[in-house]
Amino acid sequence: MNTGIPLYYFLILATIMFFVGVYGFLTRRNLITILMSVELILNSVNINFLAFNRYLFPHKLEGLFFSLFVIAVAASEAAVAIAIIINIYRRFTTINVEDVNVMKF
Amino acid sequence: MEIQQSMINFSYTAWIPLIPFLVFILLGLAGNKLKPRLSGLIGTSGLAVITVLSYITAWLYFFSGGKVGDTYQKITAVNTTWLQFTENLHVDLGVLLDPISVMMLIVITTVSLMVHIYSLGYMKGEKGFERFFAFLSLFSFSMLGLVLATNIFQMYIFWELVGVSSYLLIGFYYQRPSAVRAAKKAFIVTRFADLGFLIGILILSFNTKTFDFITLTSVDGPAIAQSGGITFMGLSVITWSMIFVYMGGVGKSAMFPFHIWLPDAMEGPTPVSALIHAATMVVAGVYLVARMFPIYVFAAPAALEVVSYVGAFSSLFAAVIACTQTDIKRVLAYSTMSQIGYMMFALGVSGYGGHEGLGFMASMFHLFTHAMFKALLFLGAGAIIHSVHSNYMTEMGGLRKYLPVTHITFLIACLTIAGIPPLSGFFSKDEILAAAFHHNKILFAVEYAVAGITAFYMFRLYFNIFWGEERHYHHTPKEAPATMTIPLIILAIGAMFSGLIPFNEFVTSDGKAFETEIEWIVAVPSVLIALAGITVAFVLYSKKSLIPDRLAASFKYAYKWSYNKFYIDELYLFVTNKIIFRYISEPVAWFDRHIVDATMNSIATVTQVVSFRIRRFQSGQLQKYAFVFVTGVVLLALLFIYLWK
Numbered sequence: 001m002n003t004g005i006p007l008y009y010f011l012i013l014a015t016i017m018f019f020v021g022v023y024g025f026l027t028r029r030n031l032i033t034i035l036m037s038v039e040l041i042l043n044s045v046n047i048n049f050l051a052f053n054r055y056l057f058p059h060k061l062e063g064l065f066f067s068l069f070v071i072a073v074a075a076s077e078a079a080v081a082i083a084i085i086i087n088i089y090r091r092f093t094t095i096n097v098e099d100v101n102v103m104k105f
Numbered sequence: 106m107e108i109q110q111s112m113i114n115f116s117y118t119a120w121i122p123l124i125p126f127l128v129f130i131l132l133g134l135a136g137n138k139l140k141p142r143l144s145g146l147i148g149t150s151g152l153a154v155i156t157v158l159s160y161i162t163a164w165l166y167f168f169s170g171g172k173v174g175d176t177y178q179k180i181t182a183v184n185t186t187w188l189q190f191t192e193n194l195h196v197d198l199g200v201l202l203d204p205i206s207v208m209m210l211i212v213i214t215t216v217s218l219m220v221h222i223y224s225l226g227y228m229k230g231e232k233g234f235e236r237f238f239a240f241l242s243l244f245s246f247s248m249l250g251l252v253l254a255t256n257i258f259q260m261y262i263f264w265e266l267v268g269v270s271s272y273l274l275i276g277f278y279y280q281r282p283s284a285v286r287a288a289k290k291a292f293i294v295t296r297f298a299d300l301g302f303l304i305g306i307l308i309l310s311f312n313t314k315t316f317d318f319i320t321l322t323s324v325d326g327p328a329i330a331q332s333g334g335i336t337f338m339g340l341s342v343i344t345w346s347m348i349f350v351y352m353g354g355v356g357k358s359a360m361f362p363f364h365i366w367l368p369d370a371m372e373g374p375t376p377v378s379a380l381i382h383a384a385t386m387v388v389a390g391v392y393l394v395a396r397m398f399p400i401y402v403f404a405a406p407a408a409l410e411v412v413s414y415v416g417a418f419s420s421l422f423a424a425v426i427a428c429t430q431t432d433i434k435r436v437l438a439y440s441t442m443s444q445i446g447y448m449m450f451a452l453g454v455s456g457y458g459g460h461e462g463l464g465f466m467a468s469m470f471h472l473f474t475h476a477m478f479k480a481l482l483f484l485g486a487g488a489i490i491h492s493v494h495s496n497y498m499t500e501m502g503g504l505r506k507y508l509p510v511t512h513i514t515f516l517i518a519c520l521t522i523a524g525i526p527p528l529s530g531f532f533s534k535d536e537i538l539a540a541a542f543h544h545n546k547i548l549f550a551v552e553y554a555v556a557g558i559t560a561f562y563m564f565r566l567y568f569n570i571f572w573g574e575e576r577h578y579h580h581t582p583k584e585a586p587a588t589m590t591i592p593l594i595i596l597a598i599g600a601m602f603s604g605l606i607p608f609n610e611f612v613t614s615d616g617k618a619f620e621t622e623i624e625w626i627v628a629v630p631s632v633l634i635a636l637a638g639i640t641v642a643f644v645l646y647s648k649k650s651l652i653p654d655r656l657a658a659s660f661k662y663a664y665k666w667s668y669n670k671f672y673i674d675e676l677y678l679f680v681t682n683k684i685i686f687r688y689i690s691e692p693v694a695w696f697d698r699h700i701v702d703a704t705m706n707s708i709a710t711v712t713q714v715v716s717f718r719i720r721r722f723q724s725g726q727l728q729k730y731a732f733v734f735v736t737g738v739v740l741l742a743l744l745f746i747y748l749w750k
Contacts, residue, residue: 026731101724101727
């Protein structure tokens with residue numbers, strides 16, 4: 001089952017992707033970019049699922065199914081999020097997240 | 106318990122309480138739009154209708170429908186479930202006919218009708234005339250509902266309703282602070298006693314699983330079967346419950362020590378005093394004991410002892426006070442208390458069934474005759490007050506020339522209450538004394554003395570008002586109008602002849618008739634002591650003399666204590682103000698303010714301060730939230746990884 005690439009390479013990649021996503025999520029002001037960051041986070045999780053599935057439980061398929069699930073959920077989430085962003089743009093004529101701050105005390 | 110079938114359908118009796126209720130609704134809502142005279146007539150005619158219905162009911166009950174074999178039955182004429190809690194726990198409303206409730210129907214409707222007619226004259230031109238009649242109807246409704254109650258809870262409901270109507274009527278002149286005070290006092294004192302009643306009901310029905318009177322009082326019923334059950338301080342629970350129930354009766358019937366409201370209740374209009382505080386409501390306590398009588402006899406003899414001693418003491422106590430009062434209505438109020446003490450006492454010395462139940466019969470008999478002559482006395486007093494505009498006998502005298510009808514009827518009433526044959530009071534009082542004579546010689550002696558004192562203070566009243574020195578009046582007193590004198594005459598006839606009704610055939614403890622006869626060994630001395638009392642009063646008060654003052658001076662302390670009603674009111678004030686308020690209420694209030702409230706307030710303050718600080722976090726900046734969230738997750742993750750081993 002050894003394909004030459006050790007498991008922890010995948011984990012390092014996933015971790016990097018995850019924190020790049022978190023960083024982008026926290027620092028970008030553009031809503032589209034924030035959405036893309038979320039996708040990065042989700043995909044890093046997918047990599048984790050698949051890698052663990054492949055290396056630790058090669059005869060089972062739960063990890064694969066989970067990542068298919070995540071992809072489906074991410075697709076619908078992107079659709080909803082973009083609809084929200086379009087509406088925000090119509091309402092505020094901007095998609096800068098700092099200007100969308102009417103929900104406060 | 107199966108409803109006993111009777112040949113006559115008594116279901117129409119539900120209208121007896123309902124008609125006054127409808128009149129009350131009508132006058133209460135539309136009274137101010139009607140002419141006062143019309144609303145008075147509506148109230149009076151409503152009462153007249155139910156009086157006729159009651160007499161028909163009594164006729165049917167006593168002479169054809171009520172008897173099965175030789176026993177008068179308890180008939181549940183109407184019964185509806187009013188509040189259903191569970192299958193076994195439900196409160197019913199209905200009509201129960203038995204000898205005592207039918208007798209009470211007669212008493213209430215007769216006196217109430219007389220008072221209604223009388224009030225047409227007495228209250229004429231008063232502000233709130235229609236309100237007065239609305240309240241009278243409310244009272245009649247409540248009182249009738251009370252006596253017709255099929256179960257103890259219905260009785261309690263109407264018991265409170267008569268309390269409310271009494272409150273409303275005592276406080277009828279609500280612009281007068283003394284009337285307001287008296288109304289409040291009456292309500293609070295009786296309400297306090299009713300707390301005991303409620304506790305008694307709860308204990309009793311918890312142990313017997315029923316509210317129903319027929320089940321409760323049947324000789325093989327659950328109350329009597331359980332008399333040997335659990336005990337507390339040497340008495341069975343049933344006994345305790347009956348003592349608590351009796352506490353309600355003590356409050357309503359103004360027995361010692363809850364009598365303090367009755368004299369003050371005389372602030373109300375005089376017809377109200379006649380109806381509520383002499384003839385009907387105040388005997389509710391007697392009625393209550395009579396209603397539960399089999400339980401008292403068979404299951405709670407100790408409670409019955411309490412009844413007899415409280416009754417005897419109250420009658421003596423009130424009679425002594427009545428000797429020194431000068432407000433004529435107060436004299437009558439204390440006399441009422443004394444006579445009700447007689448009734449309670451008679452119940453207390455009674456047994457069950459046959460001649461043993463003489464006291465029960467005598468008590469009901471006295472209730473009946475007392476209602477007649479005491480209502481007559483009060484209405485007579487009202488006529489006197491109406492003509493001389495004063496309540497004080499010191500401002501009266503020589504009125505017999507001016508008020509002939511009032512004078513004659515008042516004299517009849519005084520002779521009746523003194524127990525002079527052949528007037529009704531003689532018969533009923535004689536039965537009570539005979540019952541006492543066979544039961545308890547000491548209490549008999551007390552009651553015998555009270556009979557003499559009663560004759561004395563009633564004739565003190567009579568001679569002071571109608572004889573003695575003539576006073577200076579603002580205008581010549583003149584006889585009351587016919588609407589007032591006709592009820593006086595009718596009641597005088599009732600007071601004279603109601604003693605001839607053979608109560609031993611109709612109203613007995615077990616529903617069976619028994620033989621009685623006048624016991625001369627009791628009757629002759631009781632007439633003699635009454636005559637002695639009258640003679641003393643005649644000597645002292647029929648002409649102006651110095652003897653009363655001299656007597657008062659030589660018995661200075663006794664006189665002073667009696668005149669100030671043995672300082673019971675002051676004692677109550679002392680206990681409430683100086684002890685309860687200072688040592689219980691004030692610390693409780695302090696605790697409430699400084700501990701309970703302060704805890705709540707500080708929680709609220711802390712919440713307010715904290716939330717004021719942290720509301721800045723609610724910035725509306727999405728990414729700030731996300732940052733906090735992520736930080737939190739990371740911290741939690743670290744916590745779980747390194748500290749949660």
